[in-house]
Amino acid sequence: MADPGNRxxxxxLRQEVAVKELHRRVRLRLLRMHxxxxxxxxxxxxxxxxLLLTLHHRVMRKDDLxxxxxxxxxxxxxxxxxxxxxxxxEDLLQFHRDHTRLVGHPQADAIPEILLATGSxxxxxxxxxxxxxGKRLRGEPGRxxxxxxxxxxxxxxxxxxLIFLVHHRLVSVIPIIDLNGLQGFGTTAEVADLGCLAxxxxxxxxxxxxxxxxxxxxxxxxxQVEELTRPFAVVARTIKGHGVSFMENRxxxxxxxMSAEQYAxxxxxxxxx
Amino acid sequence: xxxxxxxxxxxLSKDKDFAFLTGDLGFxxxxxxxxxxxxRFINAGVAEQNMISVAAGMARLGFRPWVYSIAPFLYAxxxxxxxxxxxxxxxxxxxxxxxxxxxxxxxxxxHHALQDYGALLGLPNLRVYVPAFxxxxxxxxxxxxxxxxxxxxxxxxxxxxxxxxLPAYAPWRRLLAGRGPALVIVGPLAGGILAAAMDRPDQxxxxxxxxxxxxxxxxxxxxxxLDDIQRSGHLVVVEEHVIEGGVGQALAHALLxxxxxxxxxxxxxxxxxxxxxxxxxxxxxxxxGLDPQSIIALIEKT
Numbered sequence: 001m002a003d004p005g006n007r008x009x010x011x012x013l014r015q016e017v018a019v020k021e022l023h024r025r026v027r028l029r030l031l032r033m034h035x036x037x038x039x040x041x042x043x044x045x046x047x048x049x050x051l052l053l054t055l056h057h058r059v060m061r062k063d064d065l066x067x068x069x070x071x072x073x074x075x076x077x078x079x080x081x082x083x084x085x086x087x088x089x090e091d092l093l094q095f096h097r098d099h100t101r102l103v104g105h106p107q108a109d110a111i112p113e114i115l116l117a118t119g120s121x122x123x124x125x126x127x128x129x130x131x132x133x134g135k136r137l138r139g140e141p142g143r144x145x146x147x148x149x150x151x152x153x154x155x156x157x158x159x160x161x162l163i164f165l166v167h168h169r170l171v172s173v174i175p176i177i178d179l180n181g182l183q184g185f186g187t188t189a190e191v192a193d194l195g196c197l198a199x200x201x202x203x204x205x206x207x208x209x210x211x212x213x214x215x216x217x218x219x220x221x222x223x224q225v226e227e228l229t230r231p232f233a234v235v236a237r238t239i240k241g242h243g244v245s246f247m248e249n250r251x252x253x254x255x256x257x258m259s260a261e262q263y264a265x266x267x268x269x270x271x272x273x
Numbered sequence: 274x275x276x277x278x279x280x281x282x283x284x285l286s287k288d289k290d291f292a293f294l295t296g297d298l299g300f301x302x303x304x305x306x307x308x309x310x311x312x313r314f315i316n317a318g319v320a321e322q323n324m325i326s327v328a329a330g331m332a333r334l335g336f337r338p339w340v341y342s343i344a345p346f347l348y349a350x351x352x353x354x355x356x357x358x359x360x361x362x363x364x365x366x367x368x369x370x371x372x373x374x375x376x377x378x379x380x381x382x383x384h385h386a387l388q389d390y391g392a393l394l395g396l397p398n399l400r401v402y403v404p405a406f407x408x409x410x411x412x413x414x415x416x417x418x419x420x421x422x423x424x425x426x427x428x429x430x431x432x433x434x435x436x437x438x439l440p441a442y443a444p445w446r447r448l449l450a451g452r453g454p455a456l457v458i459v460g461p462l463a464g465g466i467l468a469a470a471m472d473r474p475d476q477x478x479x480x481x482x483x484x485x486x487x488x489x490x491x492x493x494x495x496x497x498x499l500d501d502i503q504r505s506g507h508l509v510v511v512e513e514h515v516i517e518g519g520v521g522q523a524l525a526h527a528l529l530x531x532x533x534x535x536x537x538x539x540x541x542x543x544x545x546x547x548x549x550x551x552x553x554x555x556x557x558x559x560x561x562g563l564d565p566q567s568i569i570a571l572i573e574k575t
């Protein structure tokens with residue numbers, strides 16, 4: 001298999017501009033949605049947004065499936081679906097409110113795009129493995145992309161799923177890890193230090209590509225995989241709160257909603273990104 | 274019961290949506306299922322949480338996976354996976370918990386399932402099946418497939434009395450008519466009590482009922498059971514499960530809702546390990562007053 005690694009191909013300049021504009025527009029919509037609904041959890045949404053957008057706009061095909069194992073990035077998923085025209089402006093206005101389908105973590109049977117509900121960490125990789133083995137038994141095409149947090153590698157069930165994935169050579173299941181380095185109540189290094197997660201995954205037999213999780217072209221290249229012979233994962237180095245200076249790498253933005261002043265500053269910065 | 278289920282599953286494995294996952298258990302019992310199901314038989318290893326998530330993922334694509342382990346390793350170990358991945362999505366994942374109640378005997382408390390259906394019945398969309406006799410197992414298995422939603426199948430040891438003529442499987446069944454108290458039993462305990470009660474004189478013989486499917490809904494209580502309760506004025510509920518979330522509580526609640534509360538209500542249930550000593554299934558049953566002699570004594574004291 002050719003290994004494009006982090007190689008950035010020479011993209012068409014116009015396309016690069018279009019991608020940048022798309023990401024900017026969706027990031028602003030994410031900030032507005034969270035601000036208007038008075039919702040925090042922005043840090044992990046901003047770290048995942050470039051991954052989600054690249055995956056959904058430029059990588060996934062008709063038969064591919066997606067599982068948001070880090071369910072707390074639901075906001076980023078909703079605005080991604082909005083950018084694809086699968087959720088409306090009216091839908092986004094209902095985010096986090098009473099009588100909504102757009103819950104803080106993806107809800108079962110809420111919208112067709114949410115194949116399986118998530119929110120409790122450590123479920124997504126096993127669900128993805130089930131989808132992968134099901135597709136294989138049926139002889140159906142398509143890959144399963146599973147977006148995970150780094151914190152959920154604290155969960156024992158995640159490692160159970162990893163062992164299963166490797167043992168059954170489920171090459172169609174592709175974990176993408178949003179390695180933002182911050183978890184619920186501290187940095188990943190402070191809470192339960194795994195050292196180099198990519199090396200741990202390699203030790204389990206996976207092929208791993210490490211990538212800048214905020215470089216759309218690098219993400220796209222890293223996910224160009226065909227005819228794999230062994231399971232493969234992408235470890236994406238990201239910044240929690242990416243694009244908003246006062247949020248970047250700050251614990252509190254895992255939780256807090258923005259004030260009016262903070263929102264104005266966040267918008268000004270996100271426009272410049 | 275396990276080998277009877279294995280035979281039934283070999284039949285069901287012809288369905289293209291059949292799949293079977295085991296948590297590395299089933300030696301000398303599940304080999305025929307493995308042979309029949311081929312690659313749709315998956316030994317998921319000693320990793321029950323992942324096994325349930327994998328089954329849910331497969332079910333989301335249209336499979337109807339059976340998931341097998343010793344009962345507590347399913348309902349207790351992987352409870353959240355059952356709740357979130359299976360029940361929230363109403364997926365046809367069929368959990369087979371071997372060793373209901375004290376069935377694993379002197380293997381010890383870690384292997385007992387004393388709060389399984391009580392814990393699981395709080396979950397949405399899940400139905401529990403507790404066969405009383407080996408002959409119930411294939412019929413119940415087919416009903417599980419037909420119902421097509423989350424299911425928990427509580428297996429035990431077959432205790433069917435010799436020469437017993439059993440009515441066809443149904444969620445509620447009367448095995449014996451009698452003019453004594455109405456006696457409702459859950460699971461294989463029914464076998465020994467049936468054997469002890471069937472030769473008692475009609476005057477004191479209990480009207481013996483077996484309940485095999487839960488949740489217990491008030492409008493599904495058979496009118497004939499209500500008659501038996503009304504006539505004798507005494508209802509006795511017997512189950513190898515703790516009081517909390519058990520059938521005793523559910524039936525008392527249902528009868529209150531129906532305005533059919535009995536004058537007298539007795540409940541025999543699993544007490545845990547009151548002496549602090551351990552033994553066979555029958556040892557534990559005896560400690561809890563769940564053995565046939567204790568139940569007959571309770572009934573005839575009336």
